[in-house]
Amino acid sequence: MATSGPPTSYQNVLRDKQIAALKRMLNLNQPTPRGSVAASEPVWKVLIYDKFGSDIISPLLSVRELRDLGVTLHLQVDAGREQISDAVAVYFLMPTAANVARICQDCRAQLYDKYYLNFVTAIPRPLLEEVAKASLEADCVPQIGKVYDQYLNFISLEDDFFVLRNQMLGEVSYYALNRPDASDEEIQRICDSIVECLFSVFVTSGTVPIIRCPRGNAAEMVAQALDKKLRDNVRDPRNSMFTGDSTAIAQLSFSRPLLVILDRNVDLATPLHHTWTYQALVHDMLNLDLNRVTLLTADDEPPPSPTSSPQQRTYDLLHSDRFWEQHRGR
Known part of the structure; x- marks a missing residue:
């Protein structure tokens, strides 16, 4: 997916808005001043994420930037983790049954002093009730700092380019939508996933798009479902993501972008x-x-030992890389 045009300022760059939302999350969902150093020392914390959360964060924040934001340790939610009784834990996860079960397990084990639960997208009420029940049983209700739906279910790779997901791509793909044996339930699940991701994009940008699509295909299904979700959200000003305090990061814009959704069958070439x-x-x-990008050592470079395999080197292609910025589009 790509934005409609080149960015002109901080407020117009979706990538910067997602970075600002992540920094706010790591600041325990308190506003952070932009362009200046915080007046006080950051709260040192542990970041717990799943593979979806890791994919969102890794192109945007380096390890050094995470440390500047007070993250001393970042771990996968399904990895073995030891108790750090005086630490603040910030969770950034998809609201799945497995992740919620692991959160409940951490609460019962009293792994951390405070729990700030941030979900990549909106958590269903039954799963939220499971968290509440586990915290009551573990007698750690005061330790649950905040529970937030972040609506960050997309991956910003560049200022004018983002993708909807990186994990489990096979489940949301052209082939999955066009399989002869695909059931209506599977197609509906794929469309719902796309709608959830696009909704997160526009919540983060703080804009309500004008939607256009061809009729009679999957693009129309996605467009109709996204239109309904946006209308339902805007209709209730008390819970809308586009009015009031919910736009503290995005800053609601009255300039509406055009979202064109196309089915790949329309243009196969x-x-x-x-x-x-x-x-x-x-x-x-x-x-x-x-x-x-991951590279193997060149053939003319001698290996450390005759029996060792070629080594790998990893490079981050960032905006700070002058060569990449100068030549990537040529």
């Missing part, structure tokens, strides 16, 4: 066209994933 740019070449020939 475009994916076969190869873009002759350095960026496309790196993507095709090397292992490029989430703005990170």
